[in-house]
Amino acid sequence: MWDEFCQDLEPVSGSGELSDLQDKYLSRKRGLISLELRKLGALTPQERSEAGQQLNELKAQVQAALSERQAKFKEEERRLQLATERIDVTLPGYEAARGGIHPLRRVWRQMEEISVRMGFTVVSGPEIESDYYNFEALNIPKGHPARDDQDTLYLSDSLLLRTHTSPVQIRTMEKQDPPLKIVVPGRVYRRDATDATHSPMFHQMEGLVVDEGITLADLKGTLEVFLKELFSADTQVRFRPSYFPFVEPGAEVDISCIFCSGKGCRVCKSSGWIEIMGAGMVHSRVFEMVGYDWDKYTGFAWGMGIDRIAQLKYQVDDSRLFFENDIRFLRQF
Ligand SMILES: [Zn+2]
Structure with a gap:
């Protein structure tokens, strides 16, 4: 499943898509990993412990990857904001209109x-x-x-x-x-x-x-x-x-x-x-x-x-x- 997740993550280009991806894997009801975890009940205690550990590790990896990508998006947004909203303090200011005597x-x-x-x-x-x-x-x-x-x-x-x-x-x-x-x-x-x-x-x-x-x-x-x-x-x-x-x-x-x-x-x-x-x-x-x-x-x-x-x-x-x-x-x- 990790490889599949990595393939899904690769083309993600914005916070919205990233949030969809998080739902796909981690949503409590329909998330792919959540569904797998739910299946553990049918296994023997030994199999359950082994598979449970693997799934929890996968879940942690997915979460970490998502957070990392999220941080990257935030940084890009900030860089873009700084570039477009940059104030050039060397430009002359607006001249205030002055009144005069009639x-x-x-x-x-x-x-x-x-x-x-x-x-x-x-x-x-x-x-x-x-x-x-x-x-x-x-x-x-x-x-x-x-x-x-x-x-x-x-x-x-x-x-x-x-x-x-x-x-x-x-x-x-x-x-x-x-x-x-x-x-x-x-x-x-x-x-x-x-x-x-x-x-x-x-x-x-x-x-x-x-x-x-x-x-x-x-x-x-x-x-x-x-x-x-x-x-x-x-x-x-x-x-x-x-x-x-x-x-x-x-x-x-x-x-x-x-x-x-x-x-x-x-x-x-x-x-x-x-x-x-x-x-x-x-x-x-x-x-x-x-x-x-x-x-x-x-x-x-x-x-x-x-x-x-x-x-x-x-x-x-x-x-x-x-x-x-x-x-x-x-x-x-
Ligand atoms: Zn004259």
Whole structure:
């Protein structure tokens, strides 16, 4: 039977087949050796002892052979596993995706940092405003044509989403006596259809300086320094007379085109200048509303769109890209 077993064992190539072979010879009910052992009862005591010893030796040999083969399979499996699951520690690791700062927030921060370096305090205020703070206190009474320019999103007869950051000027002046030097960055809302340069929500930064003896020259000097810091040292700044209800005199502020350095291009419509913000000396009517002595104090204010600055700085034609948050766009910053 040993020879037969050896013939059976030879072609066995896996643990499953080996288990079948073990059943064939050693299974308690049907195993060939078990069956032989059962036949011993019919023999004489002397024959039984001799045959029993032979069978037990055979059984031990078979078991040993099976165990040996089993061990060999295990070792092969392990070797295979090591070969296929080997880790090459010299390969570079996976790079973890890193987040970035949104381009609008980047410009927002830069504008804040420049202002803080120039001695301004950053303040904020509510986005839901009353008609009083958004319009009345800024010298825009009911029926004033300037209200039509700012398509307002009303929440009720007296509450609205602020159309500019200027209400925070009023709130700050009500709480604080001059001297005052603040900037107010924040979200503002208009009832505008979305296109390349309009959005119902955008960002502004407002500035306000109030003290004794503040003049238009201070306004010009401050904005020149600010804009040269924000764009570049060779940026030219010019002021054109304009009208805003809460300042007198008022001005539109232009910078020399950052794309063509004033030579004329598509962005500046060949003029060499880009309009960047509105500014002016604070209207005496506004000081009156907050209880400032307008014989004693003067001040200036300005406001600009953070989104517009970001569009110019990063040369983004369409402001919608800032809000769609397509990761392919944002990854460029
Ligand atoms: Zn240009």
